[in-house]
Amino acid sequence: MKVESSIHKPLKLLNPLDLGFKLWVAFLLTVMLLGLYATLQVFTKGLVVTGLNDTVTWGLWITGDTSFGAFSTGAFMVATAIYVFKVETLKPLARISVIWGIIPDAMALIVLIVDIGRPELFWHPLVYWNPTSFLWYIVVALTIYFTILLVEFLPVLADLPPVKKALPGLPWFMEMLHRAMPVLTIAAFLAALMHQSSLGAVFSVIRGRTYWYGPGLLILFVSSALLAGPTLMLLGTLVTEKLSGKSILKQETVQYVVKLITVFFAAFVFIRSWDLISMAYHNLPLRSEAAALIFQSPAFWIGEVCIGMIIPLLVFLIPALRRQRGALIVCLAALLVGTFMFRWNVILPGLIVAPLSPDTGQLWGVYQPNWIEYTILATALAFGLLVYSLASRYLPLFYRGKSSEGDEFVPLGGI
Amino acid sequence: MSFNRRHFLKWIALAAGGQVFINVFPVTQGQVSGNNVSVGDEQLTDPAYSWGMLIDLDLCIGCQSCSMACKEENGTPLGIDWHIVREATEDEYPNIGGAYLPLPCMHCQEAPCVEVCPVRATYNRGDGLVVQDYRICIGCRYCQAACPYGRRYFNWKEPDNSRAEPEVEQRRRGVIEKCTFCIHRIDSGLKKGLMPGKDREATPACIDICPVEARIFGNLNDKQSRLVKYLEERRPQPLMQYLGTRPRVYYVPPRGRRPGPDWRGDEA
Numbered sequence A: 001m002k003v004e005s006s007i008h009k010p011l012k013l014l015n016p017l018d019l020g021f022k023l024w025v026a027f028l029l030t031v032m033l034l035g036l037y038a039t040l041q042v043f044t045k046g047l048v049v050t051g052l053n054d055t056v057t058w059g060l061w062i063t064g065d066t067s068f069g070a071f072s073t074g075a076f077m078v079a080t081a082i083y084v085f086k087v088e089t090l091k092p093l094a095r096i097s098v099i100w101g102i103i104p105d106a107m108a109l110i111v112l113i114v115d116i117g118r119p120e121l122f123w124h125p126l127v128y129w130n131p132t133s134f135l136w137y138i139v140v141a142l143t144i145y146f147t148i149l150l151v152e153f154l155p156v157l158a159d160l161p162p163v164k165k166a167l168p169g170l171p172w173f174m175e176m177l178h179r180a181m182p183v184l185t186i187a188a189f190l191a192a193l194m195h196q197s198s199l200g201a202v203f204s205v206i207r208g209r210t211y212w213y214g215p216g217l218l219i220l221f222v223s224s225a226l227l228a229g230p231t232l233m234l235l236g237t238l239v240t241e242k243l244s245g246k247s248i249l250k251q252e253t254v255q256y257v258v259k260l261i262t263v264f265f266a267a268f269v270f271i272r273s274w275d276l277i278s279m280a281y282h283n284l285p286l287r288s289e290a291a292a293l294i295f296q297s298p299a300f301w302i303g304e305v306c307i308g309m310i311i312p313l314l315v316f317l318i319p320a321l322r323r324q325r326g327a328l329i330v331c332l333a334a335l336l337v338g339t340f341m342f343r344w345n346v347i348l349p350g351l352i353v354a355p356l357s358p359d360t361g362q363l364w365g366v367y368q369p370n371w372i373e374y375t376i377l378a379t380a381l382a383f384g385l386l387v388y389s390l391a392s393r394y395l396p397l398f399y400r401g402k403s404s405e406g407d408e409f410v411p412l413g414g415i
Numbered sequence B: 001m002s003f004n005r006r007h008f009l010k011w012i013a014l015a016a017g018g019q020v021f022i023n024v025f026p027v028t029q030g031q032v033s034g035n036n037v038s039v040g041d042e043q044l045t046d047p048a049y050s051w052g053m054l055i056d057l058d059l060c061i062g063c064q065s066c067s068m069a070c071k072e073e074n075g076t077p078l079g080i081d082w083h084i085v086r087e088a089t090e091d092e093y094p095n096i097g098g099a100y101l102p103l104p105c106m107h108c109q110e111a112p113c114v115e116v117c118p119v120r121a122t123y124n125r126g127d128g129l130v131v132q133d134y135r136i137c138i139g140c141r142y143c144q145a146a147c148p149y150g151r152r153y154f155n156w157k158e159p160d161n162s163r164a165e166p167e168v169e170q171r172r173r174g175v176i177e178k179c180t181f182c183i184h185r186i187d188s189g190l191k192k193g194l195m196p197g198k199d200r201e202a203t204p205a206c207i208d209i210c211p212v213e214a215r216i217f218g219n220l221n222d223k224q225s226r227l228v229k230y231l232e233e234r235r236p237q238p239l240m241q242y243l244g245t246r247p248r249v250y251y252v253p254p255r256g257r258r259p260g261p262d263w264r265g266d267e268a
Helices: A002-011 A019-045 A060-071 A074-084 A088-115 A134-158 A161-166 A170-204 A216-244 A251-278 A287-295 A298-317 A319-323 A325-352 A371-394 B005-016 B029-033 B065-074 B112-116 B142-146 B183-191 B205-209 B226-234
Strands: A398-403 A406-410 B051-056 B084-090 B097-103 B122-124 B130-132 B215-219 B249-252
Touching: A019 A088, A019 A371, A060 A088, A060 A170, A060 A216, A060 A325, A060 A371, A074 A088, A074 A134, A074 A170, A074 A216, A088 A134, A088 A216, A088 A251, A088 A371, A088 A398, A088 A406, A134 A161, A134 A170, A170 A216, A170 A325, A216 A251, A216 A325, A251 A298, A251 A319, A251 A325, A287 A298, A287 A325, A298 A319, A298 A325, A319 A325, B051 B226, B065 B084, B065 B205, B112 B122, B112 B142, B205 B215, B215 B226
Parallel strands: B051 B249
Antiparallel strands: A398 A406, B051 B215, B084 B097, B122 B130
16 A cells, blocks of 8 residues: 555655745735735725736736746646547646646736726626627637646545545546546547647737737647647656656656647748748838837847747757756746747737827827736746645646556655 | 828727727628627617617717717716727828827727626617626626727726716716716607607717718618618728627728728728
């Protein structure tokens, strides 16, 4: 009964945990407390407390939402690889990918609920359908994807000893679920692609904004999401390894995912370059102005090009760096920053360069995120990190190998 | 200096912040008569009516009376202006030129805001007006991003609509609002047997107040109305027609700067 003991060990919740972990949780809770205060400010005074205005009506939060949405694609990609294409190498990532799919989506929901003007009416899109709206499509796709992820998460909960004891009929149910997995996976695949392309389409269908208008953003958002999903998943796992000193993934698995990321990175950089270069042709008014805005901004040159493209490129090109996990962590973190900055550089110039600003006092929009917006974004991040920190301690997420009962997953302490 | 259509276009474009972005095309008969009214799911009013507005920039003196009348009528708080008048100047003194561009909601027949609203809080009414349901709106502000005319305003804080006329619907924090063509005046006027555009009581406040009668309001389906006659005579154009939004607000360019009869809209 070695398995049982290893699962039980970290479940002693009240045992004195190591001080570092306690401090870490305390830090995250402090950030979330600050976020709670900022949220109360928004809920009592209205969105006037943010830096948003009628011209630049979306800002940091929507950038965060679209990025978090992209981060969650790792789950469906790994699930597809395991259950449809039977890639055994990725099996250790089966549960890690699901948790890294659920967390960013939950983070996006947190930010979104603060961002809308009537948070209590968040359910309206599910009742008042408007099939011509891509925002509505996002809500539908996100709901489907999130539900499937939660179902895919059930095996993790079913592995917990208390749950096993309480529900004797569970093995049968889990067996049925396991059989349904390929179907669920394909449904998740479709929902995720629909979700990501709709995120791009939200902007690309707006005729009045030439910087957005066209089919480019759909492809860009999908390819950026395919890049960001596995990146976050691998980054999370490698950082966990580094901090805990445990060996979670074999080099073989890591390199497999890195290869995957490299392919999607190349595709994204190619499409993005093509998108940017095409902006230099045809002096299409407003598009040219918006493009000029980003070509003059450090958000583009430093955030997107240097951090998002050049640093990862160096790591991918140099084999010695690529195989070293420390360098890999830097590279993956840079890719995530690049993903965020890409969305920032798409969304903001399109809003700032308005065809006709509602504000008579100015030609174009002005936007500077304030502390409330930063705090709530940080709160979403803290929430995600907290959920992962606790989940990695207490839930059987990490693959240890095959046992007589099949694949064996254990919490971090069990490895 | 000579004023031609190009100058006029430039002015509007400057006001738009988009240089030569505004590309206008001669109005076709079908669009003037408004036969192809796009109707939303809600058939609230008689499709026999198709309300439209015309603003003669030849006459507009930029006095802002329309903006003020709108504020008085609808009680919009500071920072929310259902109607604005933009002005643009061209060249330098003493050869200065200028134009005024009054901007109500265009009530587009193919409105981008209606297409993108995730909850159908905004829709084309039976008579074609684009209306906003303050109870359904969740405040996602997608319509603001979608409206090319910048005619939508968000209630960033609790609004004070206490100065509005009693029959104007009160707004609340966190929802979008915009020009309604004074829908309360139209609806109550029709109930009393009045005709919007003819009877002042049933006509939008900005039309009534205009000291130079630069604005005309009426039924695009009524061939005998003053509006349709004016439209056929002066061949006005909506803003940014190339977007295919088919606005219900038409602009008569200043005299001498209108496109000639042979113009096909390819000069801009």
